[in-house]
Amino acid sequence: MIRFESVTKRYPDGTVAVDGLSLEIPDRSITVLVGPSGCGKTTSLRMVNRMIEPTGGRILLDGQDLQQQPVHTLRRSMGYVIQHAGLFPHRTVADNIATVPRLLGWDRGRARSRAMELMERVGLDTALAKRYPYQLSGGQQQRVGVARALAADPPVLLMDEPFSAVDPIVRKGLQEELLRIQQELGKTIVFVTHDIDEAIRLGDMIAVLRTGGRLAQFAPPDQLLSAPADAFVEDFLGADRGIRRLSFFTSAGLELSAAPVVGADDALPDPPAAPYLLVVDGDRRPLGWADPKRRAAGDRTLIPYGRPFQAEHGTLREALDSAVLSPTGWAIAVDGDGRAVGVVSQEAVAAAIRAAHAGQGGAPEDAEPAGVR
């Protein structure tokens, strides 16, 4: 565990970048430091690998004061990833990744096979091994940066805005990759970002810092969203925190109704069983909604269904989004293969949200308001 004890950093010009920071960073999880520009995130992170020394307080790693540990041993136990990856421009991808193993005295062959293994782990085609950093996209460079940081299998990974320089889609891919790698490797990751959405997405714990390097709140993302400590944190979280919090509730408990389903080429039942009928293909994948009134007038166009949600592995946020996007007001639930397994109304999603907020942790069995039962 990494423990900050009343850590202060005052730069020689008098700037107090970090002010009495106390924090316990749990092992084998992702802790995000987030806050506005200049609030001391980078300074805090760099004090962990002693690129910057505190001017007050101390930092302990597994109970040992960092000051007591030789800097080079410490740095080798901590991978470090920065914005723009910071790769060595004149070294190939494989040589970049193998930097620390080579420093540790591994022979060339072993370091190289480790580099190949890590390229696969971070989702890079090993055919890129002989390229130079300038021959890669920004996202690929960041992956190399992550692979390089993981090369000597350090228990701690320090990441300073590692995904900030890439576009939102690449960034999402990198975030997913990091979560996947973390599931496999279980590192102690300290991650700096100024983006609260990234913090919520990645963090097991989130430390919100305010200008002057003071801790505003330290909490898991769900708790941060449900109970911001003060107006500063609330403001920093943004206006739609209620909606974002729904990402932490599963959709698995939503009671699905069996939609009146028809095949693409089928005639509609007469009389129709519902105001709208869900039209599916031969594999039960949704195609759209049929409106019996339109059909009667000879119009066979389907009403678009928006975006279905995953019945078992989705969230209430996705179910709500799905219901809101659907012109019929019904969200379509699908299984892992995209096959329709049922539908749920906006009202039922709303009831599930009320129940979740009432502390029931999921969706109610029926559409009754939570307080009634």
Ligand SMILES: Nc1ncnc2c1ncn2[C@@H]1O[C@H](COP(=O)(O)OP(=O)(O)OP(=O)(O)O)[C@@H](O)[C@H]1O
């Ligand atoms: N070497 C230095 N000398 C003087 N002041 C510094 C030095 N490095 C950083 N600072 C100041 O310390 C404060 C914290 O800087 P730091 O880089 O830790 O913030 P940050 O939260 O990472 O910011 P950003 O999100 O903009 O990267 C800022 O006011 C910054 O100007």
